[in-house]
Amino acid sequence: MEKHVTQINDETRLGLYREMLRIRLVEEAIADRYGEQEMRCPVHLSDGQEGIAVGACMALRKEDKIVSTHRSHGHYLAKQGSLKAMLCEIYGRAPGCVGGRGGSMHLLDDEVGVLACLPIVGTSVPLGVGVAYAAKRKGEDTVVTVFLGDAVMEEGVFHESANFAALHSLPVVFVCENNDLSFYTSLEVRQPDRPMTDIAKAHTLAVCELDGNDAVTVYEAMNGAVKKARGGGGPSFLMCNTRRWREHCGPRYDYELGQMTEQEFEALRADCPMAKLGAQLREAGLLDDAGEDALRAELGKEIEEAFEFARNAPFPELETAGDHVYA
Amino acid sequence: MEKHVTQINDETRLGLYREMLRIRLVEEAIADRYGEQEMRCPVHLSDGQEGIAVGACMALRKEDKIVSTHRSHGHYLAKQGSLKAMLCEIYGRAPGCVGGRGGSMHLLDDEVGVLACLPIVGTSVPLGVGVAYAAKRKGEDTVVTVFLGDAVMEEGVFHESANFAALHSLPVVFVCENNDLSFYTSLEVRQPDRPMTDIAKAHTLAVCELDGNDAVTVYEAMNGAVKKARGGGGPSFLMCNTRRWREHCGPRYDYELGQMTEQEFEALRADCPMAKLGAQLREAGLLDDAGEDALRAELGKEIEEAFEFARNAPFPELETAGDHVYA
Amino acid sequence: MPEARSLNGAEAAREALFESMERDPDVFMMGEGIADHGNFFGTTNGLMEKFGSERMLEMPVAENAMTGIAIGAAMMGQRPVMSLQRVEFVLLALEQIFDNAAKIHYATNGRHKAPIVIRLVVGRGWGQGPHHAQSLESVFAHFPGLKVIMPALARDSKGMLIAAIEDDSPVICIEHRWIHFAKGPVPEGHYVEPLDGPRVRREGSDVTIVATSYAVLEALATAEALDKVGISAEVIDLRVLRPLNLDLVKKSVAKTGRLVTIDTGWITCGMGSEIVATVAQECFSELKAPPQRLGLADYPTPSSRSLVTDYYPTPEALIDCVGEMVGAKSEQMEAARADMAEHRGGLPHDVPNPTFQGPF
Amino acid sequence: MPEARSLNGAEAAREALFESMERDPDVFMMGEGIADHGNFFGTTNGLMEKFGSERMLEMPVAENAMTGIAIGAAMMGQRPVMSLQRVEFVLLALEQIFDNAAKIHYATNGRHKAPIVIRLVVGRGWGQGPHHAQSLESVFAHFPGLKVIMPALARDSKGMLIAAIEDDSPVICIEHRWIHFAKGPVPEGHYVEPLDGPRVRREGSDVTIVATSYAVLEALATAEALDKVGISAEVIDLRVLRPLNLDLVKKSVAKTGRLVTIDTGWITCGMGSEIVATVAQECFSELKAPPQRLGLADYPTPSSRSLVTDYYPTPEALIDCVGEMVGAKSEQMEAARADMAEHRGGLPHDVPNPTFQGPF
């Protein structure tokens, strides 16, 4: 894929940092409170992977669309989905983004283009491609980003969808979050030993492999892919390597389950997308302890308020449970 | 893929020719008699594509297995499936290979390793891979050949199956008959512009693209792939370019439907796998008019007898229609 | 409503597609080989010439993504009409249909819609065999959120398909190949036959026959034969299988006290089970005799003509079933059978009418 | 038969897998994350250690090919036990299941067999939502050639799973998550609980309750409460949904004259429809009251606990239904309800018992 080196400005870099920190704090707060058993739905936390969500979504317009997976908090928040609506959804409350009908695995915020985050592996991929097809038909210049995990590359529907997107040169960017895992199973147990990007290339997607824990790199690559898509240049595939920190589903860190030693975990966690950008910002004099504290305080307040809101929000009325079966 | 140049001997070359001629004559006889409305099931004829069936199956042992598609007559016959059982099946008679239960799209001959020919596009692909997996588990040195059309490359299940075959280094040879068509739709309307072999390569299959209308080439490539598979070297993918001559389903030639002009059709038919090898054999002094006549007479007799047999065979008893629902 | 001519089901469906595409630029067709010389069983003649390949979208052979793409496009206001030559091809796409199409409106709390139509053809015909002749309507009808329709009359083939295309919910339209051959009056121009429930196609007082799709045509013919021997059958065309509105059926059973259902698919867990169960539950005291169900024999569809002789529910089976129910004399049943035989004019059992040239 | 200890359903299923793998080297497990720390809901503890990764085969996330591969291997004499954490994942593989697994024996005229077991877990639990809590047994039960089982008691979780693995036909085994928690006597060692049909779990004379899977446990508890107020319910555990043998149900209805079914899935075109239809057809004159069906509310499964309060069939709904059927007095029903409430000890409606720690 053509390399579009964007002169990334300080504001954007700070923005990336801020958004990562926001997602991190939200996920941590969810993890902290999960044991209260008030969030009665599965949660697939994404801390450790924020660089991708934030880098990719920063390159998008508000009108651009995204679709995502079971692990969608980061994407939803990075695309500026309403935090309150998300927490209400997880708490099963009426102001939840889908009124408590879906829980954490069915986030949505039409206002900002978060169209569908769905739990069945691969299921949202053709939806995203169909959205792009509609945009093309209507002559709109919307770009659709399809977030997917590495396991999605194993599902037939990915290939079918990529084939169609390439055939019709659709404005789609596939952003693959390769965290090496599906549940707790490594890539090497699931796919033959070759760069996954070969698959995308074979489908004639424009391909770029990058460090998903480097938000700036993701942002720059995404900028290129989005520009290409918007200009009618067709679909791209960004393979973003990363690691998730917590258990597949739930609040515990992976090492707490005995999936790895604490040392191994710490080594892994050392490659933190937030820490990485934070260090650069500090070096560049854009961030210091006071700035960080202020940011944390500001975000912490927002998050605290959103949790308060969600915990006090009404449950949906039982009588509405049967509404909207048919349009 | 490593090139295994086999010193192909005269006997084998003559054998290839004979088998092609046999398939050709069978398909022509089916087409001729189809209008009688006694073969009351769909038929997908394969004349024009015999080079692949024959070249591939000649490289297999009797114990080796094949699975195939809706267009399977050639594969079935080349693997030495019983002609009588096949015709009986098409005529819906009791001695049919599956007792008249399946018709032309459900051929099978366990004795010679024709395991499953099935009409749903792609459906037999994972079956073949599963058979290979069983062979590997049991330490058998059977090789499984999976015949597939170019449209199968669009179905997700192909990718899922190839991924697994590659991951476990299974003894599978995927033989893709690329006749450019699915129904009457060209490849270019269905897939982006790139060599289809890229897909197979991306799945780490050993890949070879070749002239499917050259039976000797197919045989040689197949020999290499089979040797590799049998030796534990894993799966291969042979992309064999060809064209079918008749309508997708039924007895008429494609031009008779107005899909192309008669001239275009004749140009296409000029690249005939049988004529190609025939000319070589004649040049090498291995075949002459008398030899050809003798061969045609011999095969014609066999085929005539088989038709006679099928047309006079009993229909299956109605009372048996409900047998074998459960094993 | 404009004047009616006589068209067959395929021509009627073609007019539905034509009218809908002409009226609404968001309507487009998608599928595999939808504009081939066979014209999708005669339902797409001339549409490619008229609307071009953008709106007659030839798709790769990939039903799962195709369905998801249709849903995604529909979420953005498009109205795709996806058409598959056999019901079975959509088995690859059931995850998209059951999880996304059926639930998207509900699971987004009413925010999204998926106004897609999926046309599926039941491949009854010569030697189609186990993988090409299934029907499966009750499988779709199990899922809240889907609408499931099976037109029988040519008028419905057009009017219900237009209604389906204009519906904001996903509609599965199952078309039996043999209704494509059957002629009936079809109004010109745009009109809608609402997806609101069954219709009484023939009034009667002794027994209620609830049939679907091609079985409606057979039931009507059989009802004539029964009538001649003094048995009066009411024939109800089920039409809409989900959401299922059985008011008319219950009313009819209240009158006749007897119920026979005819499934296009297998009986076990079929539509007939649902109808009989509902009637047993809600018309308990009105029933004069145990309700009966007809449908496919309980095994996969064999290919050979000799094996399918009584695989599909025959007029004879219906005569026997009704006759026994009303306590008819054996002479009556003989006479009705003879009448049906005459009506078919000696056609073999695997031929719906002389225009049929099978097998594809 | 060896002596029984008390195990929960998960431990019982684990023993079935252990025994089967130990006895027959052709048996192997396949699936996604089957040996993860959760041990597939506790049903695979220690199997990886004992049998190794060759026989605890971790698969790529590709359910359609996985199923086809299982069938292909089974054709060659292997006995794969494919296990998926949610029923929904298999929606991607229904073409393989309906066309190949179900039909291969029939369509090869008895030549091939597909002795596979597909274990599917119904994800009832906290906030699982629309894509993770479906059940779909009646969809599978529609297809001749499949066997479909739903064990309820721990003894069956083991014995029926062993029977399924030893069966030469493909078996769909639907396991409700909540039966994994329920304890009951389970014999040691190898034994088989035949896949031959329903069992009477409690005798009674006023009403026949046919329940499946977790609903059996609830029905038994409810029957106790009904008993205390003088209503005698016979509880039948359906166990085997295809092939469906309703002899015992008919016999029971002949005695009680009343029938209530409880579906694990949606009611429309569900198992209850089939059972009620068959009973209406074959026990017509024995029925004293209209048969009734309970099951899921007719919409997708919402996530929020407030929305599922009466989504699943509750003991209260069963008490009301039976009470009305037998003409019970309101005091009786009140008392039974109170008894059930006490029995649950104030647990919220979304918790099956105190060991349950949800949500995954």
Ligand SMILES: Cc1ncc(C[n+]2csc(CCOP(=O)(O)OP(=O)(O)O)c2C)c(N)n1
């Ligand atoms: C079709 C399907 N199969 C299996 C699952 C179970 N499942 C949920 S998440 C998951 C892992 C997916 O891995 P990946 O796509 O890499 O995403 P990650 O969890 O690593 O973010 C699996 C197998 C599912 N939800 N859907």
Ligand SMILES: Cc1ncc(C[n+]2csc(CCOP(=O)(O)OP(=O)(O)O)c2C)c(N)n1
């Ligand atoms: C899943 C599925 N989709 C569609 C069809 C209809 N169909 C039958 S054959 C065929 C064309 C397949 O083309 P290809 O695989 O290239 O084989 P060819 O006919 O060219 O030999 C199609 C689309 C089918 N049988 N199964």
Ligand SMILES: [Mg+2]
């Ligand atoms: Mg992953």
Ligand SMILES: [Mg+2]
């Ligand atoms: Mg082709």
